[in-house]
Amino acid sequence: MSDTAEEAKQVRKTRSRRSTQAGVKLEDVARLAKVSTATASRVINAPSTVTEKTRRRVEAAIAELGWIPHGAAQALASQRTRTIGALIPTLGHQTIATMLESLQQALGSGGYTLLLGRPDASEARTLDQAAKMVQNGVECLVIMGEDHPQELFTMLEQRKVLHVIVYTTGAFGRTNCIGIDNYDEMSNMVRYLIDLGHRSFGVIAANYAHNDRIRLRINGIQDTLAKEGIAVRPQHFKIVPQWTIGCGREGMRAIIEEPMRPTAVICTNDYLASGAVIEAKAQGLSVPADISISGFDDIELARHVDPPLTTVDVPSREMGQVIANYVMNVLDGEEIALPIRVNAQLIIRSSTGAPREMDI
Numbered sequence: 001m002s003d004t005a006e007e008a009k010q011v012r013k014t015r016s017r018r019s020t021q022a023g024v025k026l027e028d029v030a031r032l033a034k035v036s037t038a039t040a041s042r043v044i045n046a047p048s049t050v051t052e053k054t055r056r057r058v059e060a061a062i063a064e065l066g067w068i069p070h071g072a073a074q075a076l077a078s079q080r081t082r083t084i085g086a087l088i089p090t091l092g093h094q095t096i097a098t099m100l101e102s103l104q105q106a107l108g109s110g111g112y113t114l115l116l117g118r119p120d121a122s123e124a125r126t127l128d129q130a131a132k133m134v135q136n137g138v139e140c141l142v143i144m145g146e147d148h149p150q151e152l153f154t155m156l157e158q159r160k161v162l163h164v165i166v167y168t169t170g171a172f173g174r175t176n177c178i179g180i181d182n183y184d185e186m187s188n189m190v191r192y193l194i195d196l197g198h199r200s201f202g203v204i205a206a207n208y209a210h211n212d213r214i215r216l217r218i219n220g221i222q223d224t225l226a227k228e229g230i231a232v233r234p235q236h237f238k239i240v241p242q243w244t245i246g247c248g249r250e251g252m253r254a255i256i257e258e259p260m261r262p263t264a265v266i267c268t269n270d271y272l273a274s275g276a277v278i279e280a281k282a283q284g285l286s287v288p289a290d291i292s293i294s295g296f297d298d299i300e301l302a303r304h305v306d307p308p309l310t311t312v313d314v315p316s317r318e319m320g321q322v323i324a325n326y327v328m329n330v331l332d333g334e335e336i337a338l339p340i341r342v343n344a345q346l347i348i349r350s351s352t353g354a355p356r357e358m359d360i
Contacts, residue, residue: 024067032061085115085133086142094299095316102320123149146172147212169339177339185344186220202236202265204251206243248275263355270295270302288353308349
């Protein structure tokens, strides 16, 4: 075993005997790199003042130990920054924005500050956003959904940073969740359409390769239909690039162009469903007489599109409040069991109806 490897082993042994709140410190990095703490600090804060050889040694030690500078903890002996981070994929979706607004208002009332980061399909960007938030001393990280690299959760667990996954109830293995049951709520929608008499279905969904919430909704559609011996024909299952109104129109246009048009089209959000309604009418179809269309979320547009959308009302404002209360109470020392389910509600409007006999 090399001297460096042995040194790392000794540092890890020392660290394990410390309070779990302490974690890896700059002194550990300096010891492994065989430099003074002051030199290690200069590598972080003023790298141009040290030699390249020294900088490489310190950086290698940082990578080996998984150290992240905790600026706020260095400044505050109490280590209470009263700062919460949130990794949110978009602010353009009304339901997500409303949840975030509610979260911020509730946290603000409790004396907390909310920092926002926007992850994407790039694992490196997600990890970088999270690391910067930890560096800035967040006491908790709010994460949208479970579809994130394992390295993110490992880093948060190593640093003992409280984190909660929102907008879902933990169907893919993680239980520290607060949100709606996307599978069950979509299943309720499908059962309603089946009860109306529909047996031929189309689906319009945005690409869900990195979105476990939409994947759960798709699973809810497929499993509920399968119980009735029904499957969506491949030509009627349209995956569009984004969750926008324009993509909803694109998906509906592709479905209408196929033979044996379905009697009902299920969309995984209201933006897609609104676009589907607009396109169906532009193609000369009557909604719901010729084709029923449903959405999910109950954004404001769902009530004003013609005809108004049958959808699932996601209680986004309530969800934001529940998340904030959980975070503040746990940080104050309370023990609260997770997951916490926030119930959504099926909203029936005039975009859906019984299919015509000749279409069944």
